[in-house]
Every structure is written in structure tokens, then in C-alpha cells.
Amino acid sequence: MTISVPFDNSYARLPETFFRRTPPTPVGAPKLAALNRTLARELGLDPEALSGADGVNALAGNAVLPGSEPIATAYAGHQFGHFVPQLGDGRAILLGEVVDGAGLRRDIQLKGAGPTPFSRRGDGRAALGPVLREYLVSEAMAALGVPTTRALAAVVTGEQVYRETALPGAVLTRVAASHIRVGTFQFFAARRDADALKALVEHVVTRHYRDAAERPDKALALLEGVVARQAALIAQWLHAGFVHGVMNTDNCSIAGETIDYGPCAFLDAYNPMAVYSSIDEHGRYAFARQPAIAHWNLTRLAESLIPLLADDVDQAVAKATTTLDGFAPAFEAAYVAGYRRKLGLETERADDMDLVQDLLDRMAEGRADQTLTFRRLGAFAETRDHAGVRDLFDEPTAFDDWGVRYHERLAAEPDAAAERRARMDRANPAIIPRNHHVDAALRAAVEDDDLAPFRALSAALADPFARDADASPYAAPPARDADPIRTFCGT
Template sequence: MQKLEALNFDNTYARLPDAFFAHQPPTPMTDPYMVSFNADVAKLIDLHPEEGMRAEFLEYFSGQRTLPGSSPLAMLYAGHQFGHFVPQLGDGRAILLGEVRNQSGEHWDLHLKGGGPTPFSRSGDGRAVLRSTIREYLCSEAMHGLGIPTSRALCIVGSDMEVYRESIETGATLMRVSPSHVRFGTFEVFFYRGQKEQVKILADYVIAKHFPELVEPEDKYPRFLQEVVLRTARLMAKWQAVGFAHGVMNTDNMSILGLTLDYGPFGFLDNYDAGYICNHSDHQGRYAFDQQPDIGAWNLTCLAQALTPLMSVDEAKEALNHYQSTFASHYIDLMSAKLGLKESGKLVVPLITDLLDILHKNHIDYTIFFRALANFKQDATKNNATLRDMFIDREAFDNWAREYKLQLDKENSADATRRTSMLAANPKYILRNYLAQNAISKATDEKDFSEIDRLLHLLKTPFDEQPEMARYAAPPPDWANKIQVSCSS
């Protein structure tokens, strides 16, 4: 494990032509203080956990000092925001400090969110507020604990400096860590500028670094697009199965590696609502929960268009054709696992869709129900009263449970074995909005950061019972319905 000053930087993105970025050091925050430190992420970059306690740590990650070996820059990209192309988006408030290569040979971007204005900030201040950094910090770790590809975060550094949003808030930086921050929009900016050579340079860079098996084949570009299609389809399936709504699926928020990126107004489902809109700013419901798979496909067509200088339209269409079948098969597999079924495929689709329909109509908590379903008894003399009593329309549950039991009997399912597998597929703990809000309120009102660390620890193992933390698995209180989350951060 290394000291901060000994991190092994290998800044490959900084070696690309100047068209891809602007050299930009962070703008220092005043009087920085530690809000939270993630020791597990420190290990990814071979950083000794005790380094988080040094005064120099705050200086490096608040912009007051430059890490030895780093090469701070702002990445250029464009993107489609709510369906409309915006020719330049940034990065307006995040700075790639550099890329650390660990002892295993893995590269990790150190991406300082809230590092101040860049040449791409337009009129923005380039800052982040403590509220939004807490949400991203916790949710990225929650997603990792759920087994969903995601960026992660090393730390939050706070400051009492004022940042103006809908109201005056305090500022913070988030040290985001990811294998890459290249987005669909990184390709789009060069395509729409007619800079075909830059599209090729970027594609060759991404392929060499992240898809080395594709470097040699003559059809490497169509195969690269197809790999992004497959990864994105699987990511969308994972979001839908766990009940996660991203909220702002603009193409500039879509990772070229199929990672969950840029947590803004996200939300996990409480009561199952297929049309759940987590983003208060999404007045048309473009990014509603049930729209995410189609938006994933739409965004991929934007990426495919940006890559047409490197392949024919037919090759791009062929790559895109893999999306729907990959999403559907992966989603059905995930939902079959949540139901404890050995069988997957078309035969079990009615069980899945019928269940989601009655969950929606009866306003049943998605996470709590699936966790409780692990206790379903096949014995005909038992009526699974606890599950049944969750429903207003108990007859609807009875009808579904009858079909469910028939499928379990057909598979020779055993209650105990199935329960074990279902508990491993259905989390007990998710980052509900009210849990995040409790941590934010303590942090902003009292400068008490203990709830952040408590949630960070809890969400690392969301499938474990953790009986001492059982209250965090409770349904949301009534006041949680008033929480509104928008794009402002």
C-alpha cells in the first residue's frame, strides 16, 4: 500500500491530442474537511487507508495541492439531453486528475467532481454541493454491493464555502473512481463537428485500453459497438430487476463500458410503480422507470451514428440488433433468480409479468415483497398468510401464488434450498431516498457525518441480514413522499 505521493500514475488520456480535453487544475476549496472516506476504494488504487487521515489528503482532494504524477484536465464531450443534442457539455465541473495503475495492472481514473470551473463550464460555477455528493457517494457503493457495474468514490471532502443552487448550500468535492469516464457523448462531440479522425483516435484508444482482444480483427469497430450494446443491455436489465431509476439517461451520462455513471436524481422503487419518475425536472416522464430499457436502445443508436465514420450503416444496425434479445434474456434470468426458479425463458414470463401487475395495482413495496417471498411455502395446507396480507386484493395474490406453486412443483423445488438462493438474489437493504435524506440532513444541519458512514457500511453487504440494522429495511415513512430530487446539484 502506497502513500499519496507514491501513487503510480499512468495518464493515458492526457497523451491523446489536445482536441480531447483542456488542461485544467482544480480551483481550491477553502477550509476543507473530511466528510467520509471509503477504505475499500482506497485499496483499488493501492492507497494505504491511513492516508485518509493526513492533512495533505484534504489539500490534494480539495484542489489546494496537485498530486505528484497527476495531469489534471477537463474532458470534452457533447450529448443528447432529454432527446435534444447539445453540442458541448463539458466536462464543466469535474476534473480528471489522472489515472492510477495498481499492482494488478488495472487503471483507475481519479475524477474530482466539483473541482471548479473549466473551459467547458459555460456560465456554471463548476462546483458540487454536499447534498448531491452524499447521494452519489452512497449510491455508487450501494450499486457495487448489489453487483451492478458502477463508478465508485474514494471520499467526500466538504467546505463551508457557499454554492448557489435553488438555495445557498455548502460545497464539496467527490473523488470519483472508475476504469474510464469516456461516454457516448465523447464520441458524439467529434462526430457532430465532422472530425472523423478524432472519432477514430478515440475508438482506437478505448479499444486498446479496455477491449484489447479487439485490437487486431479487421472488423474491430463493429465488434466494439456490439460489445457496448451488450454491456448496456445487461446494465439496463440489472437496473430494472433491482428497481433502480437513474433519472437522467442523457447520452453524456452513458458509460462506454456499461457502467452506472453520473448519479443525479436517482431513486430506488418503494411501492412498485412501473411509471415511476424519480427526477422532479423530468416533466414528460422521458426517463421514467419503465422507459429505461427503450432509452438505453435510443442512446445506443446515437452512439452508433457517431461511429458510422468507422463502419457501414448496415454493420451498425447489426450491432444494435443484439440489444433487445440480450436485455430480455438477461432480465428474465434475473427475475427468475429473484423468484427462486430453476427455469428461465419464455415459459416463466407470465409469472413475472402477472406478479409485477398485481404489485403495481396493490402498491406493494418491491424490495420488501421479493425478500419476503423467499419464505413462500409450497405446502398446500399453509396459505402464506404474511405474504397474502400485503395485498388489498388477496384473491389476485392467491391466483398468482397458485401458478407460482405449480411452477415450483414442476421444478421439484425445495423450500429451504430455494430460500437460500432467493435471499442471495433479493437485497434486504437499498438506498431509499429517505435514508439518503436522513444522512444529508444530519450532515448539512449538524455537521454530523456518522449516518453517511453507517449507510456506507450497511450498503456494502445488502443481501446480509445485519439484524442490528433491521430498521433500515423498513418501508419509507409518510414524510418521504415529499422528497423531490431534481437535476440541480
């Protein structure tokens, strides 16, 4: 069946200092592991064609479709605080861009499609486990309403990749608003290439911040927009209990999406200093540190834009500082608003965040489950039956006086209890990508060549707010004495 993709590749029309033209490297025996049919249709693609032999070959990198202009993009980045002036797509190849049914421009990229000029002696390949992890978690984030890159397909290559051991290889087809990062700006700033920085600002404003297109100070408008989107995004991460794991500047999207799901994880028991990544030895990217790290990353973006903000350096720094100072109040506003939704509060009171923080402190001390605590608050808010919530705490009585305060706060709310419960159930998922469920699905796929657990988990994650989701086995937390999960970046 003929594959037709309406490519329109704006990034490939930028100067060639932005990328290297790089075709994918074919693989031996590609086989489709997963196809996101809903996303395919959103992109104007035919799922039946994609799942056929020609489609699988294209998704594996064995065939370059008409209109595709495969490139590996250049960028730099701070990795765990240390600047690397050239990173780039070491195992990812941007096939091109399409404009979806809603008129939004989307990148289509292959991850694990072979070496590029930026591979730095790497093989450019990806193992099946990390590919399926990114597929599961990115699609779960989309279902949770968190801005994110998406997974269109996963293909098993029929070849092995070698990390600590031999592992089955795979290619992920990733879809994003774009793959432009803070590190993309750092790449040109480090080279003092003002013309490239101007071209990049023009491209990003046109693509992602059209409201700023007519402003004379486009670079400042861009910085303001990225600060606002990152503030909102990080608040959503904390509401969902998400730990990115490796918030380097090359993993910070200019479009405001969650990108690069490597050693990521979700909280089980609430722990503000939770770290799951095997490479984050000092907790730089711990759960509660993510807002501060986002601000740090945005400061690196601002530094890169200094030459474009004003002719006078002091004036440029002052503009950047004022803009960066807006991150904290924007984050706090999004953070508090999100918790009001999670608690079913429609009105606003000045001490609402005190109520939230008191609950979070008790959850941390009592090792209460992040997701289930808020999910079960819906029933408690409706019926005052606190058994389901308080039993999540090591010492259940730790919840009791907070529950009294909460119901006193609810007494000032105008809506009926049943309406509040319905709203809370739409704000608090029953199902997240629990680390032990993800790990079990990946082990079955990698060790037993069994994709059934992956597919079952993927289906459950697609509807995390359903009322009957509470009874799903995927809503169950791990045993309280289970060993902590460690995650790996997969490179």
C-alpha cells in the same frame, strides 16, 4: 504523511482536442467527510495517508500529486432529446489513471473541484447533499453487484455554493473504469473529425474491449460490445428498482457502468412509470422506459460511428442497424435470467416471464413494495407462509392465486427449499438506498452538520443481502401515505 499514487494517464496522451488541461481550484478549509478505505486499498493507495492532512488536501483539489495530469474532458450530448454539440466536464477534473490490484485501469476524478473551460458560466462546484447522495447510491449499487462508478472520498470544502440558497460545498472523488461516454463520440462526430474518432475507438477498444483489439472492424466490434454491456446493465437496473433519472447520452458510459448519479432514486412501491427527477417533467426517463432510452442512446452512438463502419454509407447503416437490433434480445435474455434468479428458478421454462410479468402487474396495481416483495418471496418459497408477502399489497388476496402458480412452478425445481431460500436471499436485497432514509441522512448532514446518519446508512448499504438485514430499520419502507420524493440534479 507522503501520498503516493501510481498514475499512468493514457487519456492525457491523446490529442489535446480530447480535453483541456485544468488544475483544480483550491478550497478554504477542507475536512474529510467520508473515505472508502476498502476501495483505496483496491487501488493500491494508503487509507491512512489519504485521511491525513496531505491526503485531504489532495482529495479537495488543494494539492496536485506527483504524476497527476489534471484535465477536463470534452464531450457533447443529447439532453432530454436535444443535441448540445459541446458540454464537457463543467465541474469535474480527471486527476489521472491507476492500474488497480486486479490489473484494471481506473480513472480518479474530482467532482466539484472548480470551474473548467466547459463550465458554461457555472461555478464548477458541488453542494454537499448531491455529493453524499452519489457516494451513498454508487456504493450501494456496487454492493448490489451492479456495474457502477465508485466513491473513494467526500470532502467538505468549508465554503458555500449558491444554488437556490447557500449550501455547504463538497468535493467527491469518483473512480470509474473510464469517464468516456456516448457523448464523447458525438463530440467528434459533430465536428466531422474522423481522425479523432479513429483515435477514440482505438483507445476504448484497447482499454475496455480487448477481445476486439485484433479485429479489422474495430468500430463495429466496439458498438457490439457497448450494446451488449448496456443491455445487461439496464436489466440489472430494473431488477434493483433503480431509476437513473437523467439518461442523457452524456450520462451513458461506454464502459457499461452506471454513471452520473444526479436525480436518481429507487422504487418503493412498484410503479413502472415512476419518475422522481424534478426536471423530467414528461417522464422521458421513467423506470420502465429505461430500456427504450438505452437503445435510443446506443443509436446515437451508432450514428457517430457511421464514417468508420464502412466506406459506403448504406453498408455502414446496415451494419449499425443489425448491431442495434441485437439490443432487444440481449436485454430480454438478461432480464429474464435475472428474474429467474430472483424467483429461485434454476431451470428454464418458456412461460417463466409470463409468471414474472403477472406478479409485476399485481404489484403495480396493489402498490406492493418492489424490494420487500422479492425479498419475502424467499421465505414464502421455503415455508409456503405467504403472510409476509401478501400483506404488502393493498388488497392482500391479489397475491394468493399467483402464489399457488408460483409453488406449482417450484415443484419442478430440483433443489431443496432451504438451498433455494439461500440463493434467493443472495439475489434479493433487504436493504436499498430508500429515498426517505437517504433524504433524512442528507438533511442531517446539510442542515445540522451531522454526518452520523450518513455514516450509519452507508454501513448498512454495504451488506444489503445479509440474513439479519431484514430486521434493520433501513429495510423499512416509507409510510404508505408519505409524500412522494422528488430528486434534484445538484448542478
